[in-house]
Amino acid sequence: MSAIVRVRNLSRVFDVSKPWLNRVIERLPKARLRAVDDVSFEIEENACYALVGESGSGKSTIGKMVVGLLPPSQGSVEVMGVDLATEPEGERRVEVRANLQMIFQDPYASLNPRWKVRDIVAEPAVAQGKATDGLAEALLEKVGLSAVDAGKYPHEFSGGQRQRICIARALAGEPKVIICDEPTSALDVSVQSQVLNLMSDLRADLGLSYLFISHDLTVVRHMADTIGVLYLGALIEEAPRDRLFEDPKHPYTQMLFEAAPKMDAFGREIDPPKGEIPNPIDPPSGCPFHPRCPIAVDRCSVDRPELRWIGSTRVACHLAE
C-alpha cells in the first residue's frame, strides 16, 4: 500500500488581533492563534485515517487545509505525489484536486436550499465539464435514495437523507479521497449507523480513502484504521486503531478514553479529568497538556516533546513508554 495523501509539517496561524485602532489605543500586541502546529501524517490508499480531538484541537482546520479550502501557513499537502501548493502546472493541480471531496457536519447548511437535488448532486461533474445525464439518479440510488428524489428540494428530506445526498454529491466528482468533517455528529444514533454503514460500503466498493474527523471515540473506533489524536493543534499520538485503544500511550489519550461515557458503566464513579482545554491564543509552555497531566514532571513544562516511535505508535510525551 502506498500513501495517497501526505501531510507534512502542516501549520496554520490565524490572526485574531483586535482591529488596528483598538490595538493602538489599548497598546495590545498582535494576537496570533496557532490552530494547527506542525502536523504530519499519511493516509494510505483505501484506508480510513481518523483525527480525533476536542474543540480547539484544530481537526477541522486540518481538514480544510487538506481539501484546499484554507491555505496552510507552513508545510505541505501532497496528494498522489503532487504538492498542491507548489505544483506549477495549473491543469495538473485542478486534476489532482478533483480527487478530493468533502462531506460536512451540518447536512442542513451544506445543501443549497434553492437547488433541486439533481443539480446539487451533479454539480461537481458540471464543474469538471463532464456529462451529467442520469448521473444524479444513478448516484442517489447508490447511496440508498431513489431516482425520483432527484426532482425534489433539500427541505423535503430528513437529516440522514440529506447526508446521503451530500455523499452522492461527493461521489459525483469521482474522488479518491473524501474528507469527512464530523459527518454524523448532527444525526441521531439510529440514523448515524445508517450513514456509517453506507460509508463503509462505499469504501469497499469504490476503493475510497477517508480522512475522518470526529470528536466521537466510538464512531472513530468503528471506522478508522489509523487514528491521530490532536490536542491544541498538535498531533500527540498516532497508532493503528486496535493498538491505540488497547494501549494508549499519551496521558491525554488515556484521559479521553476514561472520560467517554460507556454503556456498561452503570453509576460509574470516575475521578473526572482535571481542568479544561487551555486558551489556544496563550498556550502553556512545554508540553501543551502538562497543566492537566496527572504524571507531569518538571521537564514537561519546559521541554516540548517531539513525536517518537514506540512500536507502531507515535507519541509526543516524555514519559510514555
Next chain:
Amino acid sequence: MTDPVLSVQGLTVEIPGRRGILRPVDDVSFDIAAGEILGVVGESGAGKSMTGNAVIGLLDPPARISAGQVMLKGEPIHTTKGDAIRRIRGKRMGMIFQDPLTSLNPLLTIGDQLTETILQHLDVSEPEARRRAMTALDDVGIPAVEDRIDSYPHQFSGGMRQRVVIALALCAEPEVVIADEPTTALDVSVQAQVLALLKRLCREKGLAVMLITHDMGVIAETADRVAVMYAGRMAELGPVRDVVTVAHHPYTAGLMASTPDASRGEARLRQIPGSMPRLGNLPAGCPFHPRCDRVGEKCRHDPRPDLSVDGGRAACWFPLTEKAET
C-alpha cells in the same frame, strides 16, 4: 421507595396547527424520587424537551397541556399560572439548559445573577444572599470563588459556565431539577466533570433530577432509571441496568445496537431503517411498527400499546425478554 417528589401522570401536550392538532407529548407518565436521576432519552423530535418544558410550565403557546397532571410533592402544579408558577419554577424546580451562554445574562456578573435569584426566592438579607451565592459556586466546583464571583459570564470557559448555570438552578434549594441536554455542548472531558457534579449534588441534596439527553452512554453512567421516548410517547421505562442489559422495546434495543461498540467487534453497525415519523403523520397502531423487525398484525391495526402491556416496562406487544444475540 419513598413518595415521589415529582409525579407526572398521563401528560399530554397539544399544539393546534394548520393541518390538525399535533401531540408532541402523548400520555407520558413517570415518577422521580428524592435523590434519584431519571434519564429521559430519545432522538430529536421524540418529545423529550417538550416533556421537560411542560413539567416546569415553560411551554410556548400555542402548545398547551391538554390532559394529565404534574404533581410536585402531591400538589398539582400543571394548572398553576402566572406568578405562582414562576415562584415554583425558581424556588422548587430548577432548570439547566443545553447552551450555558444563552441561559446567563451577559451584562450581569454571575454574583449578581445568583444573589438576585436567591433574594427573589428565599427570605434572606442581601449579605446573606451573597454568602449563599459563594457557597453555591463553591458547591459546583468553581475554584477561587472570592475572585471570580464578580466576573462576567464571558470570562468563564464553557465548562465553568455550565457549572455556573447549575449553581444558578440550585441556589434557591429546589426539590426538582430538570437538565435538558446539559452536556451536549461540552467536550468529553468536561462532560465527565459536569455529570459527576450532577450526580454528587443529586445525592448530597436529595434532588429529584430529570436528565434529558440523546446519549445512551450518558444515561447508562449517570441515571438510576431511564425513560425511552419515541414519537412523543413512552416506549420503555425501567431501571437503567435492566434496560441497558435487556431492552424490552425493539426501539431501545435498536438504539443501543446502533451505537458503535468495539466490544461487539462487528464490521457493520446494526441500523434501524428509516427515521422517526413526523408528528403530523404518525402511522396507525404502534408508531414504531414501520421500522420494527418484530412487527406483527397486532402492531399495525390494534390501538397503540402503552407500558401496561408489558407490565409497566415497554409499550410493545411483542417485547424482547432476553438479551438479543448480537
Next chain:
Amino acid sequence: MTDTPDHRPPEMQARPSRLRRAWESDFIYSFTRSPVAMVSAFVVVVLVLGAVFAPLIAPYDPFNPASLNLMNGFTPPGTANQFTGDVFVMGSDDQGRDVFSTILYGMRISLFVGFAAVLLAMTIGVTLGLIAAYVGGWVETIIMRIADVQLTFPAILVAMLIFGIAQGITPPEYRDQVAIWVLILAIGLSDWVQFARVVRGATLVEKNREYVQAARLVGRSGNAIMLRHILPNVLNPVLVIATISLALAIIAEATLSFLGVGAPPTKPSLGTLIRIGQEFMFSGEWWILIFPSATLLALALSINLLGDWLRDALNPKLRA
C-alpha cells in the same frame, strides 16, 4: 448496496401537482390569514389595473387638447356642467379635464417611474452588495464607504441633485421628453444603498455556509458561486425592500413633481396633479386636490403594508 428500505411517510412518496403545492404553501396560508395583506393586495391590484388599462377605462382622454372644452372647467364631482351638461365622476379641473381620467393616466406615470426606479436601484444595489461581500478587501471598503456617504444625505436631496445636473446637461428642447427618464435615474440612484447594505449583510452570512464551501471545493468559479448559489439565497430580503422601496419611490416621484422638478404638466403624474390641485384648495375646488392625493395615499400605503406582511411571511423565525 445498502439494505435500507425506504420508510418515508406517504406524503413524501406521492407528490401533488406543483399548483396544488403552491396553493398549500405556508406563504399562501399566511396571506389568507392576514386581512391587512388581502385588502392591501386588492387595492394595489385595482389601482395597477386601472393604470394599465387607463385608455380603456378613462371616459375622456385628458391629454388630447382637441377633446378639451374650457367651458367644462371647475365642474364639481357628480354634477352636470352648467354650460355643456357633461358629468364628471370626480369633477373637472381648471382646463376642463376629467379628474378621474387624469388620475388614471397620472398613475401610469407614477407607477412606471416607481417600478423602473426600483428596478434600477435594485440592479445597482444587489450587484454592488454582492461584489462587496464576496470580493471583500478594498473593493468592499470603497463600495460601502460610498454607500455610507450617500446615506448621510436625504434621498430626496440626492435625487434633486441628480435631476438638476441631468436637466442642466440636456438641451432645453428635449427636456420634457427625457424628464421621465431623468426622474427614474434620479430616484434609482438615490435608493440603491439600502439594497447594497442588505445584500452585503446576507451574502456575508451565506458565503460561509457549507454549501458555498462545497461549491468552491468542486472548483466552481467565483461568478458561478455568486450568481447561482448566493444570489438566489439573498433574494428574500431584497424582495421585501423592493416592495417598500416601490412605495417610497412613488412618493419621491410625487414629491419631486410637486416641487415642480419632476414630470412636466403635459405628462402629469400624481405629484403633478397634486401640485396643480393645491392651487385651488382654498378657492373651493377641493376635488382637484383631494382625489389625486387620496389615490397616492391609498397606493403608497397599500404597497407599504404589503411589504410589511411580506417581511413577516418570509421571515423563517416567525414561522410556526
